[in-house]
Amino acid sequence: MDGQLGWGTLDNGEWRKGPWTAQEDKLLTEHVSLHGDGKWNSVSKLTGLRRNGKSCRLRWVNYLRPDLKRGNITPQEEIIIQELHALWGNRWSNIARSLPGRTDNEIKNYWRTHFKKSKPSKNVEKARARFLIRQRQEEQGQEEQQHLHQGAQQQQADMRAAMKRAEEAALAEDMEETTYMYSVSCMLQGGGFSGYSSDGSTGDGSWGSLWNLGDVPDDLCAVTALYGERR
DNA sequence: AAAACAGGCAACCGCATGAAC
DNA sequence: AGTTCATGCGGTTGCCTGTTT
Numbered sequence: 001m002d003g004q005l006g007w008g009t010l011d012n013g014e015w016r017k018g019p020w021t022a023q024e025d026k027l028l029t030e031h032v033s034l035h036g037d038g039k040w041n042s043v044s045k046l047t048g049l050r051r052n053g054k055s056c057r058l059r060w061v062n063y064l065r066p067d068l069k070r071g072n073i074t075p076q077e078e079i080i081i082q083e084l085h086a087l088w089g090n091r092w093s094n095i096a097r098s099l100p101g102r103t104d105n106e107i108k109n110y111w112r113t114h115f116k117k118s119k120p121s122k123n124v125e126k127a128r129a130r131f132l133i134r135q136r137q138e139e140q141g142q143e144e145q146q147h148l149h150q151g152a153q154q155q156q157a158d159m160r161a162a163m164k165r166a167e168e169a170a171l172a173e174d175m176e177e178t179t180y181m182y183s184v185s186c187m188l189q190g191g192g193f194s195g196y197s198s199d200g201s202t203g204d205g206s207w208g209s210l211w212n213l214g215d216v217p218d219d220l221c222a223v224t225a226l227y228g229e230r231r
Numbered sequence: 232a233a234a235a236c237a238g239g240c241a242a243c244c245g246c247a248t249g250a251a252c
Numbered sequence: 253a254g255t256t257c258a259t260g261c262g263g264t265t266g267c268c269t270g271t272t273t
Contacts, residue, residue, distance in 0.1 A: 017243070019267085041258065057259075058242065093261060104261075109240055236272075243265075251257080 016050040020059055024049060028056055029064055062105045069101025073110050081107055082115070 040053030084095045092104035
């Protein structure tokens, strides 16, 4: 390419690795503007770029895309990242979809440098705890329909009651957090919020309505599925 | 002024998944 | 139905740069 390859010397005599040059960026950008993104493995053939498809895709997604937002993560974005990470864990691509202009790589790096070494905040821990409680309740409800043994039913009812109490205690503990959760929800959906009643509970008693995530993976079911499959 | 250290970030790697054949 | 290939995702690595000693 330019003869000055640094640690990005030719890999096995074919693919270049390491930092991208301005010329390579230009080639890739031109290719995408002509052919659109996708078909990354054809980039090298069509442009002469000695980068493999994966490398091209990564460069485009993380750096060259015109809709990328430059600059520091804002406090609002930081809150969203914390909350969504509490819900989804390291689902960086999901989190990134909720933050237009940000990439999964960027969020992942930000998380690792800003949060990982510190203990999770109280709010984050609470968010996760409440989500898990709710999820557990739903699972219990499904199991209940399948197993109608009376003893088991009693046990499950006791457990649900205990979890319900725990959740209510968490909610009562600080209304400040409830307001906080509300504001995050509003940010996520651009202000439109429903299903939240003044007593601090959700209208229908589900996280789906509390969060109402919009284009963030559809609804509570999707979130639950994501969480479930992760474990 | 220079060496050591730490943080931030770009890029690579391996694996999983889905589409095409 | 099985195989191959392309793409996407999350984890990890290592360079660069700013800060501290």
